[in-house]
Amino acid sequence: MYFAIYLFLDISTSLLFTHARQQAYLDPGSGSYIVQLLLASLMGALFVLGVYRKKVTDFFRNLFSRNKPDDDLDE
Numbered sequence: 717m718y719f720a721i722y723l724f725l726d727i728s729t730s731l732l733f734t735h736a737r738q739q740a741y742l743d744p745g746s747g748s749y750i751v752q753l754l755l756a757s758l759m760g761a762l763f764v765l766g767v768y769r770k771k772v773t774d775f776f777r778n779l780f781s782r783n784k785p786d787d788d789l790d791e
Contacts, residue, residue, distance in 0.1 A: 765772065
């Protein structure tokens with residue numbers, strides 16, 4: 717675990733402090749692909765939230781409710 721963290725920090729700092737000139741090109745196809753990924757992720761998250769909406773609302777309703785359910789009522 718620590719090896720991976722140190723490796724990541726070592727590589728990121730070495731890439732950050734290199735002084736070589738670097739060039740990159742982002743063509744319109746790549747840009748539209750990135751936009752498509754972002755929109756698909758958003759729509760997927762909304763779909764999952766819609767599917768589990770009842771569970772999510774019940775969870776937060778029970779989490780913030782003042783009245784705690786009693787387990788002694790069944791006896």
